[in-house]
Amino acid sequence: MATAAQSIRVVEGTTVAGTRHVPAMAAIAEGYGKGERFALVRDAANPHDGWAVEVRDGADRRIGYVSCECNEFVARLIDGGKSVEGRLTDKEQIGSWTRLVMEVVLNDERRRGRGCPCCNRPRRPGPRRGSGLDPTHGEPDVRRAQRAAGLRGRRDELHAESAAQREVAP
Structure with a gap:
């Protein structure tokens, strides 16, 4: 490096x-x-x-x-x-x-050759293998935290939870 x-x-x-x-x-x-x-x-x-x-x-x-x-x-x-x-x-x-x-x-x-070309953050393997781009680059902190917690990709469950919360709220 x-x-x-x-x-x-x-x-x-x-x-x-x-x-x-x-x-x-x-x-x-x-x-x-x-x-x-x-x-x-x-x-x-x-x-x-x-x-x-x-x-x-x-x-x-x-x-x-x-x-x-x-x-x-x-x-x-x-x-x-x-x-x-x-x-x-x-x-x-x-x-x-x-x-x-x-x-x-x-x-x-x-x-040189190790980070994201615009911000030099370390690259992580992502869904677009071979692209070398950080899949979380440019995402808001909430979405980044959801990805880290393994919540991304479970939209149906998340929508069901939020709908249940709305029904309980007065």
Whole structure:
């Protein structure tokens, strides 16, 4: 079972916001090269923006925030437990402002050939033998629980039970 990490670019060319408020940002940015990786950390307690996502460099310094143009999308990915990071694509010094442009990348690890192609859940043998698809994929939790309890396929008994319950109810 080979595990391959895949990087998927989900945001292309967004400017890091708030670099003006970082002391000595020009000197800090001198050490950055193209492809520099930035950690993206959720800041849900930010009083100015409920979708705030901090951009942190390798020394764990906050160098700014993900731009408001795309921060809700990135915040939802992080809140959903996804692994995302920023990668520097361009930097420019404009007067006293250091403009950093980055892309946001989703790091997706999938086990090649072992799971469902859309969600990577383990495959289970099902009624369609040879398809390799999980027979419970996409089913509501109630139906999944019924299948696990062996109740699926006994529709006549289930309908009879529910009809009997309706007759007893006042």
